[in-house]
Amino acid sequence: MAEVRYEAASRLYPGSEIPAVNELNLDITDGELLVLVGPSGSGKSTALRMLAGLETVTSGSVHINDVDVTLKPPQDRDIAMVFQNYALYPSMTVAENMGFALKQAKVPKEKRNELVREAARILDLEPYLDRKPKNLSGGQRQRVAMGRAIVREPQVFLMDEPLSNLDAKLRVQTRTELADLQARLGVTTVYVTHDQVEAMTMGDRVAVLKDGKLQQVDRPRTLYSRPANRFVAGFIGSPAMNLVEVDRQKGGFSLGGVDVPLNDETTAAVAAASGSSMTVGVRPEHLALGSSGLAGKVTVVEELGSESYVHVSVSHQGSDEVLVVRSGGETDIERGDTVHIGFNGPMHVFGTDGERLGS
Amino acid sequence: MAIFTRAPKAEPILGQNRLVANLLGLLTWFIGLLFFFPLFWLVLNGFKEESVANASPTLIFDPTLDRFREVTEANAGLLSFAEAFGNSFWIVLISTIFVMILAVPAAYALAIRPMRKWRDVLFFFISTKFLPIVGIIMPIWIIARDLNLLGTRTVLVVLYTAMNLPLAVWMLRSFFAEVPKELIEAAQIDGCSLLGQLRQVILPIVAPGLAATALLCVIFAWNEFFFAIQLNPTGASTIPVWVNSQQKFQGQFLAGLSAASVLATLPVVVAGWAAQKRMIRGLAMGAIK
Numbered sequence: 265m266a267e268v269r270y271e272a273a274s275r276l277y278p279g280s281e282i283p284a285v286n287e288l289n290l291d292i293t294d295g296e297l298l299v300l301v302g303p304s305g306s307g308k309s310t311a312l313r314m315l316a317g318l319e320t321v322t323s324g325s326v327h328i329n330d331v332d333v334t335l336k337p338p339q340d341r342d343i344a345m346v347f348q349n350y351a352l353y354p355s356m357t358v359a360e361n362m363g364f365a366l367k368q369a370k371v372p373k374e375k376r377n378e379l380v381r382e383a384a385r386i387l388d389l390e391p392y393l394d395r396k397p398k399n400l401s402g403g404q405r406q407r408v409a410m411g412r413a414i415v416r417e418p419q420v421f422l423m424d425e426p427l428s429n430l431d432a433k434l435r436v437q438t439r440t441e442l443a444d445l446q447a448r449l450g451v452t453t454v455y456v457t458h459d460q461v462e463a464m465t466m467g468d469r470v471a472v473l474k475d476g477k478l479q480q481v482d483r484p485r486t487l488y489s490r491p492a493n494r495f496v497a498g499f500i501g502s503p504a505m506n507l508v509e510v511d512r513q514k515g516g517f518s519l520g521g522v523d524v525p526l527n528d529e530t531t532a533a534v535a536a537a538s539g540s541s542m543t544v545g546v547r548p549e550h551l552a553l554g555s556s557g558l559a560g561k562v563t564v565v566e567e568l569g570s571e572s573y574v575h576v577s578v579s580h581q582g583s584d585e586v587l588v589v590r591s592g593g594e595t596d597i598e599r600g601d602t603v604h605i606g607f608n609g610p611m612h613v614f615g616t617d618g619e620r621l622g623s
Numbered sequence: 624m625a626i627f628t629r630a631p632k633a634e635p636i637l638g639q640n641r642l643v644a645n646l647l648g649l650l651t652w653f654i655g656l657l658f659f660f661p662l663f664w665l666v667l668n669g670f671k672e673e674s675v676a677n678a679s680p681t682l683i684f685d686p687t688l689d690r691f692r693e694v695t696e697a698n699a700g701l702l703s704f705a706e707a708f709g710n711s712f713w714i715v716l717i718s719t720i721f722v723m724i725l726a727v728p729a730a731y732a733l734a735i736r737p738m739r740k741w742r743d744v745l746f747f748f749i750s751t752k753f754l755p756i757v758g759i760i761m762p763i764w765i766i767a768r769d770l771n772l773l774g775t776r777t778v779l780v781v782l783y784t785a786m787n788l789p790l791a792v793w794m795l796r797s798f799f800a801e802v803p804k805e806l807i808e809a810a811q812i813d814g815c816s817l818l819g820q821l822r823q824v825i826l827p828i829v830a831p832g833l834a835a836t837a838l839l840c841v842i843f844a845w846n847e848f849f850f851a852i853q854l855n856p857t858g859a860s861t862i863p864v865w866v867n868s869q870q871k872f873q874g875q876f877l878a879g880l881s882a883a884s885v886l887a888t889l890p891v892v893v894a895g896w897a898a899q900k901r902m903i904r905g906l907a908m909g910a911i912k
């Protein structure tokens with residue numbers, strides 16, 4: 265039973281100008297799997313390590329279960345962490361690795377063995393208990409690292425890109441297993457990844473970081489359907505949302521010479537915002553190829569089997585913009601074809617400062 | 624440490640490069656043998672009669688163990704082989720233990736929890752080796768005399784500890800620096816105390832490094848001659864001083880001296896050879912895997 269709370273928590277590394285984590289406010293509820301996602305260098309690991317007690321909090325505070333742990337050392341926080349490179353103790357066997365924390369806590373040997381065996385059973389590690397980490401495959405090592413975390417039954421699991429050293433197929437398989445295990449154990453988990461697909465598929469909620477600042481935290485679906493700003497819009501979703509810089513027009517905007525209207529609410533929001541330009545975002549599945557609409561030339565066709573993504577170059581405000589359009593599988597569209605694009609879904613409008621104005 | 628990296632497997636070499644490679648190989652063997660030859664000759668001489676050793680060089684002779692017997696015989700009033708060996712053994716052992724006890728925490732601090740200006744600290748350690756020992760032997764001698772330590776084993780233990788400490792700190796630091804930071808953090812999170820982290824997590828990983836460092840300290844202390852002859856030339860002295868005492872002012876002593884030299888060299892060669900294989904295997908092993 266644990267809740268985690270960051271209160272305006274910042275980390276400024278000595279010698280750097282801007283904080284790696286900047287006034288982070290985040291509430292994580294009991295049993296939740298919260299994913300921290302963001303591009304490289306956005307401060308995800310730093311935020312996680314602040315919660316672990318491995319990184320000094322320069323200002324603000326971190327709470328676990330309403331207890332201020334900002335100044336507590338890692339061993340007093342009752343947390344377990346899974347590292348990207350697993351950090352298994354090379355001189356110890358799998359069983360010793362998994363039982364190490366229990367041994368430190370002076371759990372009697374009998375009890376310890378029992379807990380280790382139980383964790384090994386959950387993770388299919390029973391045949392490997394007497395092996396050294398160096399004699400395990402990457403996937404097995406990953407599971408040992410997980411096992412080391414779960415035997416302790418900690419308040420909070422912290423995971424820093426625990427799947428990034430696995431090959432693509434195993435990664436996909438493991439991420440569902442991991443999310444399932446977390447849900448069964450019901451232990452509050454903070455999970456760091458730079459892979460937005462991983463974030464979207466695993467997270468109960470996802471927090472998007474950029475340059476140390478929290479951009480948005482919400483359920484995956486909301487993040488996808490109502491991105492709070494231009495950055496989140498472009499970061500979440502694969503392939504990425506089409507984002508085009510357009511000039512304001514009364515009641516809408518013009519894209520490649522085609523006038524597109526906006527609803528009244530959004531129009532009002534646009535009118536109230538400062539700046540003269542705005543950004544319009546449309547997801548590839550909300551564009552369709554048809555016989556009329558915005559004309560353009562096909563530059564690339566990505567065939568994925570069940571669907572395809574057609575990259576169309578359109579002329580907009582004197583330069584070429586590439587729009588990605590989702591189309592059916594087994595398409596006969598080819599590079600060089602001239603096609604027409606229509607809108608068949610929501611559009612997202614972002615102001616000059618990147619903030620969402622409406623859709 | 625560069626000295627202990629595993630040699631890459633030789634790739635087959637094709638065409639013109641092959642000739643060059645063969646020539647280089649030949650040259651290497653030649654140089655190697657050139658270096659080895661004096662040692663070889665020394666060992667041979669140890670098995671000769673004095674008259675044969677001092678005559679024109681020959682490979683054909685009746686080998687004898689008499690020289691070894693003579694040099695190891697105890698002579699009243701002189702430093703005997705057995706005494707010197709015992710002295711060397713204890714002085715080397717105790718000084719090396721002291722060095723390791725002092726160097727491990729220092730290296731830990733420098734590598735794992737570096738403070739500001741740790742590089743300067745490291746430089747200070749190694750800079751103590753810049754001083755020519757000849758230049759400081761006088762004050763050391765006076766201090767030793769005033770402390771009544773002249774002619775004792777204690778003075779050599781102290782000096783050998785001081786002599787090897789910078790090197791050990793320097794070496795151990797580089798081994799400690801290779802311990803992945805995450806391992807220590809994982810141990811911290813697992814609730815391991817500082818001493819526990821050192822004992823249970825770090826030391827098993829750096830064990831080959833510890834062994835390599837200790838071995839070097841043993842070798843340097845075993846071989847040390849200058850301090851020993853200056854501060855402790857008598858009954859409590861070490862093997863190098865004993866070897867030196869085999870030079871006679873009269874008569875022939877080349878074969879005897881050779882035999883003594885072989886005896887002095889043997890322990891170091893054996894220790895080095897035994898430790899080498901294990902250390903290389905240990906050091907080549909990736910810690911994080």
Ligand SMILES: Nc1ncnc2c1ncn2[C@@H]1O[C@H](COP(=O)(O)OP(=O)(O)OP(=O)(O)O)[C@@H](O)[C@H]1O
Pocket residue numbers: 277278280284302303304305306307308309310311458
């Ligand atoms: N020990 C450090 N000293 C100084 N700056 C650091 C240190 N560690 C990280 N930083 C900086 O802090 C910022 C955030 O780093 P962090 O490791 O948290 O990023 P991240 O989001 O985890 O990135 P990645 O996906 O690459 O792991 C980066 O700009 C990085 O350069």
Ligand SMILES: [Mg+2]
Pocket residue numbers: 308309310424
């Ligand atoms: Mg990171």
